[in-house]
Amino acid sequence: MAKISKRMKAAREVAPKQPVSLDAAVEAVLAQPAAKFDESVDMAVKLGVDPRHADQMVRGSISLPHGTGKTVRVAVFARGPKAEEAEKAGADVVGADDLVEKVLAGFLDFDRVVATPDMMGQVGKLGRVLGPRGLMPNPKLGTVTMDVAKTVAAVKSGQIEVRTDKAGVIHAPVGRRSFDAAKLIENARFLVDELNRMKPASSKGRYMQSVVVSSTMGAGVTIDTGSL
Secondary structure, eight states, rough: OOOOOHHHHHHHHHHHHOOOOOHHHHHHHSSSSSSSSEEEEEEEESSSOOTSSGEEEEEEEEETTTOOOOOOOEEEEEEEEHHHHHHHOOEEEEEEEEHHHHHHTTTOSSSSSEEOOHHHHHHGGGGHGGGGGTTTOOGGGGGGGGOOHHHHHHHHEEEEEEEOOSSEEEEEEEEESOOOOOHHHHHHHHHHHHHHOOOOOOOOOOOOEEEEEEETTTTOEOOOOGHH
């Protein structure tokens, strides 16, 4: 049995034993002993969907009001004027066939990927590299687009991608421990509202089944879904 650290024991003592409101949950997370780095604050939302069915997959991009607090490195696959637009918008890596070859050779120093539609024939070669890492551009997520400048700006400002895993759970960051409670709460509420908006028409029964918020090194706090 794994040994529990003193900090985790202290965190669990602070964490409420019963589900609480979203506001109280965020306050409880911030009341726990902090790590020596600026931890991410994340939410795990179990949805009443069956991801095995395409019409029940919940997936999309969400621009949090206060961002995530994380510096995001963006790679853009584009040519000519669109490549120039991407660079001006702040993309960290921009290229076309040369960037495809670079990634095939092992370069993966980026967190998100954007591509223009005309580049997808080449980017498709990277499926085995980018796919397992969740980095493959996708029209449904808005990352295959001609409006690269707008998309790069959105990603840089804190846009996140959400997708149900095999168990129907969405894991998403809502900020960092250095954020004040008000910003974390607003980001968390916005995430919940957006997930409700994304509810598949084929989803039956209770949609939002459980919600837990936690910091990277902290104890999870369960939110009362009835308060959402």
